[in-house]
Amino acid sequence: MTYLINLAIILITAKICGHLATRFALPEALGQILGGIAIGPLLNIVTSSSDIEILSNLGVIFLLFLAGLDTNPEELRRIGKSSFVVALSGVIVPLFSGYFLGLLYGYPKITALFLGGVLTATSVGLTTSILIEMNKLHTKEGTTILAAAVIDDVLGIIVLAILIAIKRSGHISLKELSLLGGEIALYFTLSWFIGSSLVKRIIALSEKIALPETITSVAIAITLILAYFAEEIGIAAITGAYLAGLLLNKTPQAHRIGNKVNAIAYALFVPVFLVSIGINTKLETLSQTGLFTLMYSLVAILTKMVGCGGGALLTRFKLMEALKVGIGMIPRMEVGLIIANMALAERIFDDSTFTTTVGMTMITTLITPPLLKWAFSKD
Numbered sequence: 001m002t003y004l005i006n007l008a009i010i011l012i013t014a015k016i017c018g019h020l021a022t023r024f025a026l027p028e029a030l031g032q033i034l035g036g037i038a039i040g041p042l043l044n045i046v047t048s049s050s051d052i053e054i055l056s057n058l059g060v061i062f063l064l065f066l067a068g069l070d071t072n073p074e075e076l077r078r079i080g081k082s083s084f085v086v087a088l089s090g091v092i093v094p095l096f097s098g099y100f101l102g103l104l105y106g107y108p109k110i111t112a113l114f115l116g117g118v119l120t121a122t123s124v125g126l127t128t129s130i131l132i133e134m135n136k137l138h139t140k141e142g143t144t145i146l147a148a149a150v151i152d153d154v155l156g157i158i159v160l161a162i163l164i165a166i167k168r169s170g171h172i173s174l175k176e177l178s179l180l181g182g183e184i185a186l187y188f189t190l191s192w193f194i195g196s197s198l199v200k201r202i203i204a205l206s207e208k209i210a211l212p213e214t215i216t217s218v219a220i221a222i223t224l225i226l227a228y229f230a231e232e233i234g235i236a237a238i239t240g241a242y243l244a245g246l247l248l249n250k251t252p253q254a255h256r257i258g259n260k261v262n263a264i265a266y267a268l269f270v271p272v273f274l275v276s277i278g279i280n281t282k283l284e285t286l287s288q289t290g291l292f293t294l295m296y297s298l299v300a301i302l303t304k305m306v307g308c309g310g311g312a313l314l315t316r317f318k319l320m321e322a323l324k325v326g327i328g329m330i331p332r333m334e335v336g337l338i339i340a341n342m343a344l345a346e347r348i349f350d351d352s353t354f355t356t357t358v359g360m361t362m363i364t365t366l367i368t369p370p371l372l373k374w375a376f377s378k379d
Contacts, residue, residue, distance in 0.1 A: 003051040007272070010046060010279075013039050014271030016085065017040050029274050029333050030365050036278020045087065048279050052272060057345075059273025060338050062265035064238040065223045068245020069152060069258050081231055082315035083147035086308045088349065090148065090329050091155045093307030094119035097299050105292055110167050111353065114343040119300050121156030122149050123333030123365070124167050130372050131328070135345070141321055145328040156243050156335045158184065160342065164229075164236040167346055185233055191226065191243050199247045214259040236342060277312045277337055277358060280344070285352035286359070293356045297363040304329045324375045331368045 013035040021031025039045040069121030095116040102112025111358040127145055131137040137146075161184050199222060206218040223244035248254055286293065309326025317325065340357040347356070 003049055005147040006046045006049065006052060007055070009274045010036075010052070010272055011268070014275050018271075021205070025133075025369065027123070027331075027333060027365060029123075031277040032271060032274035032282075033337075033362070036275035037281050037283070038278070040279030041281060046279055052276060055269055055272040056276040056341075057273075059265070059269035059271075059276075060238055060341065061223065061227055061241045062261065062269050063273070063334060063338065064157065064241040065245045066258065066262060066265060067157075068242040068247075069249050069254060070148065071154065071246060071262075072249065082317070083144050083311065084151055085315050086144060086148040086311035086325060086329070087151035087155060089311035089314070090122065090152060090304055090308035091120045091159065093310070094300065094303035095159065097303045098296070101296065101299050105295075111343075111348055112162075113163055113166065114348050115296070115353070115357075116341065117156075117159050118336045118339045118343075119303060119332065120152070120159050121332065121335035121339075122152045122304065122329045123331045123361075125315060127328040127331060127368065127372065129210060130369055134373070134376055136376055140317075141324040141328065142324055144312065144317075145361070148325070148329065151202075152329070154337055157239060157337070160335075160339050161230075161235040161239040163339075164342060164346070165234050167348060168234050179376060183233060184239070187230065187233060187235065187239075188243060191240075191249070195226075195243075195247045196250055201249050203248070203251050203257075213260065215253055216264075219244075219257045219261065220264075222248070223302055238338065238342075241321075244285075269335070273341075274337075277341065280351075281355050281358050283355070285355045289356050291351045293359040295305065296356055298362045300332060300360050300364050301330055301367065319374070320378055327368065327371045327375050329363050330371070333365065336361055351373045353360075 014032045017031040017035030017038070018028035019031070021034070022028055040047070097118040098116030101113045102115040103109070107115065127149075128137065131139075131142045131145070136142050148338055162181065165183065202218060202222065203215060206214050223241050226240035226244045226247075227237040228240070231237040231244070251257070305323070305326035308329040309322040309324075311323040312322035313319070336357070340349065340354055344354045
């Protein structure tokens with residue numbers, strides 16, 4: 001029964017450390033990861049176990065489901081050209097830069113690809129809080145950052161689905177990539193056109209069952225079923241979870257489902273996922289990978305500034321405006337850590353490589369606030 005006390009310690013650590021992080025204007029998630037490092041490798045109070053691992057994996061599923069539920073497909077279509085160009089260039093430049101850096105350091109191709117994949121998705125929560133604090137959220141740059149971050153996450157999830165499929169097929173040829181892209185597109189297309197009306201009908205029927213939280217249970221069941229089928233056809237389960245969120249977003253009950261699942265996810269599963277990242281971090285490996293971690297973090301910072309900033313320049317932003325957009329897109333957190341976690345689970349990353357990605361997320365998170373404040377002080 002040790003897992004029960006371990007789980008209690010993890011949940012208390014998550015909430016205390018998350019709260020302390022927000023007091024220093026840092027993301028709650030960063031505090032929870034640091035809390036995991038404290039109770040894991042530093043103090044050795046809690047170690048990972050299969051029970052904790054299952055809850056952690058469900059945390060990833062819930063995170064992606066909620067991301068899909070918050071993504072409005074119609075809104076994505078309305079987002080301007082500049083935001084799309086910023087997001088696309090902010091995915092391509094980090095992906096290939098991380099890949100080539102990995103190859104340069106002698107990593108296998110598939111590991112190098114995942115190192116690039118971790119760098120693709122921006123965590124805009126920190127940037128948003130800073131822009132609100134400076135009353136700059138509704139500026140041209142602030143609006144572009146927010147819109148680009150939405151597309152960024154979607155592209156990051158697609159990149160992950162492709163990378164997982166590449167790993168499982170064992171090929172990286174152009175022919176295989178085209179086939180994989182076709183499979184993912186077919187999965188999304190069929191699920192979307194068949195699932196849209198079917199999911200609405202199922203949720204409507206579940207309303208007629210007079211038992212507590214039936215709609216929430218059915219929504220979670222739909223998520224797990226789509227995650228299962230995504231896994232079965234060779235792409236990541238979280239792709240199915242994200243798609244479930246998109247489908248349920250189209251139902252009249254979406255807001256109610258979101259509130260209920262959000263409460264469940266952030267009460268248990270998401271904190272376990274984030275604290276587990278800290279617990280699984282092997283600090284002793286930093287002595288071997290310290291230089292690579294610094295290089296990887298530098299690439300993470302520069303590629304968002306160059307990629308997203310360059311995309312902004314291409315869409316007629318001024319140089320200083322483009323720099324602000326690039327800096328605002330630097331932080332990595334949730335989706336990047338999900339990609340790293342999947343790579344660890346698939347045995348693509350070893351402990352030292354995983355620790356490198358955790359170190360990178362911390363560095364990019366800590367460096368963004370002063371850089372962003374400096375950039376906007378130039379107005």
